[in-house]
Amino acid sequence: MLEIWHGLIKALELIVSLDPEVMEIAGRSLRISVTSCLLASSICIPLGSLIHFHNFRGKRAVINIIQTLFSVPTVVVGLFVFVLFSNAGPLGTFDILFTPIAMVIGQMILITPIMLGLTISALSGVGKEIVDTAISLGASGFQTALVVVRESRYAVLAAVTMGFGRAISEVGCALMVGGNIRGFTRTITTAISLETSKGDLELSIALGIILLSLALIVNVALNRLQQR
């Protein structure tokens, strides 16, 4: 209990004093997660629309697979990216293992199923009447798809929020493909993992509080956007 209390005080100290290392770790976490989230959004929203608006053989199976991948363990994604970008791997020539780029790719792969699945489900929530209304007012297929995405924007935004939440909070993949290199690939979650193993619970708790605060700030911002 005392450790938690000390952790809270230390967290406040670190935050108030804008501790350079903590700020750098927090900044990196935020940058990597926001980048992976934006990249995943730019893939998932169009791809989700494509899956939703087109009827093709095996559509249900594709959706089932996407939903199954919601629960893919972060270490499995980490392993996959590791094998892909290791020196002996098919993409080893890019030499990006243990860099923030590999971490972004790992997080993208991790959150794509969630964002894709939730985007499809958000688009399905728009009634057929909206689609019919758009078509009857003279919208082309693409224009109709834009209307549907626009109508479901709040639910799509919720998908993005979920993706961001999973990206910023994951540790397995970041640790495996980032390597937790101080000043280069260390993020809040990998730092917490390291500090806890070293027995520095106070710093771990402080970083945990900062992580939750970041998630809270992003969620509040997105909620405000949804309520507009």
Next chain:
Amino acid sequence: MALMEIVGLNHRYGEQKVLENINLNIDKGEVFALIGPTGAGKTTVLRLIDLLEVPSAGEIYFDGLRIPESGKQRLEVRRRMSFVLQKPRVFNLSVYDNVAYGLRWRGERKDKIDKKVNKILEMVGLKGYKDRNAHTLSGGEAQRVALARAMVVEPEILLLDEPTANLDPVSTERIEQIISYIIERRNTTMIMATHDMSQGQQLADRIGVIINGKIVQVGDAKEVFRLPKDKEVANFVGMQNIIAGRIVTNAKGIVMIDIGNNVIQAVSDCPVGEEVYAGIRPEDITLALSKSESSARNCFCGKVSKVASLGPVSRVEMDCGFPLVALVTSISAEELDLEKGREVYASFKATGVHLIKRQVGDTL
């Protein structure tokens, strides 16, 4: 040449046949109402005309052009029409954006869009609402937005599916006023589906009655409402008295119909021996407490079995040896002190009786 021509249209949803051999010609500038009970196929006809669905069989011609089953031409033709759906959904955007969408999709310039949207919003009485989110509007206001966005693109054909369904009487009147305005000022060809017969009667040049996926009668309001072609149409258009009988005499066009325990007189050239239904509209029957001298050839004494107030009118059910239903003004019902068991005289003219030939096997 008709602006819209529908030839042998059939449509199925899976195994279920919903439309059968629909043939219609709609002229330019004409207002055509499709009336029929719920589930008769009115909406499906409109959806096929608006190219929202592809018919199982049959052809649709728009301005002489046969509409293909797929391809860019469908979009081009669709952009010459507008459709106000039965449950109009407004987009979760401002009223202005809702109305402007159709113009943007057609690539109109911003200044033109501004001008047209403002003008149409003024026409539907929503000028002060343009910045409001359309989701905050009432049902009647949302319906006006739906009408505005359909009209703003200046369609050659406006399709309306039950434009006043689920609206309160004030909103209904407002929407009907706007539709009348469009008919008078814009000369837009209009095809409207409604189950509200008075609306069809009031707004349309021609009416088509659709029952069980088939168009059973097309004509002007007088023809459809006073001279229904068969028993089903008669039932639907509110001819509440349909009495089976057989013509026993025909003297210079005045026929006597034996209905079992009574005789009804009608004006007809039907031959003696013909099995018929005598159809009498309830509003054509007058009620009195005593047998009065009048020009009505049919007068029956009966006992009131039920009186139901329908607001400005009352529906009176009587037993005159055969069941008879009359509609009288509520004031008359009050003055006559109509109540269950009261003896009344029901009169109607021979010209008010419409005869429908009875087919062998028709149920009474």
